[in-house]
Amino acid sequence: MSDVARKTADALAWYGRQGKIHVAAFVVMPDHWHLLFHTAAGQDVSTFMANSCRWISRETNESLQCGGAAWQDGFHETLVKTVKQFQFVRKYIEDNPVEKGLVTSQAEWPWSTANESYRDVVPGTWPFEFEGE
Numbered sequence: 001m002s003d004v005a006r007k008t009a010d011a012l013a014w015y016g017r018q019g020k021i022h023v024a025a026f027v028v029m030p031d032h033w034h035l036l037f038h039t040a041a042g043q044d045v046s047t048f049m050a051n052s053c054r055w056i057s058r059e060t061n062e063s064l065q066c067g068g069a070a071w072q073d074g075f076h077e078t079l080v081k082t083v084k085q086f087q088f089v090r091k092y093i094e095d096n097p098v099e100k101g102l103v104t105s106q107a108e109w110p111w112s113t114a115n116e117s118y119r120d121v122v123p124g125t126w127p128f129e130f131e132g133e
Contacts, residue, residue: 008033009111009118011056016121021048022128023121024086028101028111034093038128057116080122082130
C-alpha cells in the first residue's frame with residue numbers, strides 16, 4: 001500500500017506544483033483516492049484524468065498486481081457550485097482516513113494534503129469564484 005499510495009500522492013502533488021491543476025485537497029486511501037481540483041490552462045477534467053490516471057497506473061500497476069489488486073476504470077466527477085459545497089467536499093476528503101478509523105487526525109495520514117508533506121500544494125486561499133457567489 002505505502003509504495004502505491006506514495007507514488008499516487010506524489011503524482012497528484014506534482015501536477016499541482018507544476019501548475020497543471022490547482023489542488024484544493026486530495027487523499028489516497030487503501031482502495032481509492034479523492035481529488036478536489038480546478039484544471040489549468042483550459043484543460044477539461046476528462047483529459048486531465050485520462051492523462052494522470054494513465055501515468056499513475058503505469059507507475060503502480062506492478063505493485064498492485066503483486067497484491068492482487070487493480071485500479072478501477074473511470075472516475076466520478078462532481079461540479080462544485082458553492083463555497084459551502086467546496087468546504088464540505090474538502091473536509092470530506094481530508095477526513096476520509098479518520099472516518100475509516102485508519103488514523104485519529106487528518107494530519108496523521110501520510111498521503112493527504114492534510115499532512116505536512118503535501119500541504120504546500122494547496123494555495124492559502126482558493127483563487128476561483130463559484131457560480132452565483
